[in-house]
Amino acid sequence: MSPDAKNALPATNEDTCGPYFPIYFREPALEDLTRVDAGVVGQASGTPIVLRGRVLDRHGDLAHGAILELWQANAKGVYRTPAHGDDADIDPWFDGFGRLRTASGAYEFRTIMPGAAAGRAPNITVTIFSDGISRIVTQLFFEGQGANATDPVLLAVGDDAPRLIARHDGRTANGAEVYLFDIVMAGDGETPFFDDLES
Amino acid sequence: MSTEGRILGIGPTDNTSDQRTPRERLRLIPAAARESFVPVVPARFRASPHEWDMTRTAPDRPRAQGVPIEVTGTVRTQSGAPVRHALLEVWSANHFGRYRHIEDQSGLELDDNHLGMGRVFTDADGAYRFWAISPGAYLARPDIGRWRPKHIHLSVSGGASRLITQMYFPDEPNNAADPMAILMGDAFSRNVGKPRDVGGADVEEAYDFDIVVGGRNATFFE
Numbered sequence A: 001m002s003p004d005a006k007n008a009l010p011a012t013n014e015d016t017c018g019p020y021f022p023i024y025f026r027e028p029a030l031e032d033l034t035r036v037d038a039g040v041v042g043q044a045s046g047t048p049i050v051l052r053g054r055v056l057d058r059h060g061d062l063a064h065g066a067i068l069e070l071w072q073a074n075a076k077g078v079y080r081t082p083a084h085g086d087d088a089d090i091d092p093w094f095d096g097f098g099r100l101r102t103a104s105g106a107y108e109f110r111t112i113m114p115g116a117a118a119g120r121a122p123n124i125t126v127t128i129f130s131d132g133i134s135r136i137v138t139q140l141f142f143e144g145q146g147a148n149a150t151d152p153v154l155l156a157v158g159d160d161a162p163r164l165i166a167r168h169d170g171r172t173a174n175g176a177e178v179y180l181f182d183i184v185m186a187g188d189g190e191t192p193f194f195d196d197l198e199s
Numbered sequence B: 001m002s003t004e005g006r007i008l009g010i011g012p013t014d015n016t017s018d019q020r021t022p023r024e025r026l027r028l029i030p031a032a033a034r035e036s037f038v039p040v041v042p043a044r045f046r047a048s049p050h051e052w053d054m055t056r057t058a059p060d061r062p063r064a065q066g067v068p069i070e071v072t073g074t075v076r077t078q079s080g081a082p083v084r085h086a087l088l089e090v091w092s093a094n095h096f097g098r099y100r101h102i103e104d105q106s107g108l109e110l111d112d113n114h115l116g117m118g119r120v121f122t123d124a125d126g127a128y129r130f131w132a133i134s135p136g137a138y139l140a141r142p143d144i145g146r147w148r149p150k151h152i153h154l155s156v157s158g159g160a161s162r163l164i165t166q167m168y169f170p171d172e173p174n175n176a177a178d179p180m181a182i183l184m185g186d187a188f189s190r191n192v193g194k195p196r197d198v199g200g201a202d203v204e205e206a207y208d209f210d211i212v213v214g215g216r217n218a219t220f221f222e
Ligand SMILES: [Fe+3]
Pocket: A018, B151, B153
C-alpha cells in the first residue's frame, strides 16, 4: 500500500493474462539484455551469461504460455531507475529489463552477470504472469557468490534459500556461461515467492 | 503494514489455477531489499499509429463483425498520480469468442477482419482510448458448462507501474460464476467497464475503465 493508505484509491484487481498473451507483442531485444537493439553498435558492459530454465506446475509439467520479466542491476550494481538517471555508473547500453513469453514452458535469456548493490549478493528479480494466476514475483541468485551467505533475501527464506540459487551449468553458449534456474510454481519444491503488494 | 504475506486464492473450477497457484504463503520482502524489487520498464516499446482501432486490421480494411465499442479511461497510482506515457497492450477474442492466437484450438469462427491485438500509450494526463469489437464469451469448461464472460485483457507497463488485468462488462450472465471474479469478491466491480454515451464516436457502445495500479512499486519513484 502507499504510505498514505487511508486516502489511497482502490486498486484495480490484478487478473490472469490467460493462455493467449499475444506473441505479436514479443520484442526480441528484450530476450537479449546485452543488446539494446539488434544492429546498433553498443553492448552492455560486464560478463555475458545465459539464464536458462523451465517453469513447472504442481505436477512437474511445463507451464506453457508463461510470461517472464527480468529486472537487474548492471555490472556495477546500479539499477537504471529515475533515481540514478545521472549516475556515472549507469551503462547506456543496458536497461536491465527483459521479457519473454515461453510457448513451451522452457525459457532462455541472454544477459550480463549483475553487479552486487551495497549489502546484497548479485540477483535478478523475476516476475511471472501466466494463465490461472495473477502476477507472482521472486528473486534469483547465483551459485558460487560469497555474498549469498549474508544477503537479506536469502537469509529471510532460511532453509529454502537453495531454491533461489541458479546453478552454474559448466557449459557455455556463444561464449557465455550458462546458469540454470527452474521455477516451480506450486507444490513440491515450490519456489519461494514474495508479496510485493503487501510488503 | 502487514506482518504476513498473502496466501493466493485458487480460482474455483479453473484447472490451470489449481496447477499453477503457489501454495505457500508469500514471503515478505526484507526492507533492505525492497527497492531491488521495483522494476522500471524502459520506454522502448513501440506501437503503430492505427493500433488504437482494433475494429479493423488496418485503416484501409472493413470493420470486423460484431459490436464496435470505445474504451476510455485513465491510469493512475493509488495516490492518484497519472501514469504517463505508459504502454497498454490490449488483446481480446473476436465476436465469436475466438482469439487469433496459434494456441487457441477452440475451433470457433475466425474473422478475417479481426486481429484482436493492439497497443496504445497513455498521454501526459494518464488518459487512454481504444476501439475494439465487443468480445464473445467462450466456453472454458465444456464438461461443466462454465463460460468465460466477455472480457478484454489489458497489460500496463510504465515506469515502476506494472499490471495485467481484465475489463469485464456489466450485467453479463457469466460474470458470477467466473473463477477470477469469484476470487475478487466485492472488488470485482472495480474491473467492470462503466457504460456511457458514445458521443460522436463511430461505435455502438462506449465504456469508461479507470485503472489504478496498486502496491508500493507503482509509487516508488513518484
Ligand atoms: Fe481471455
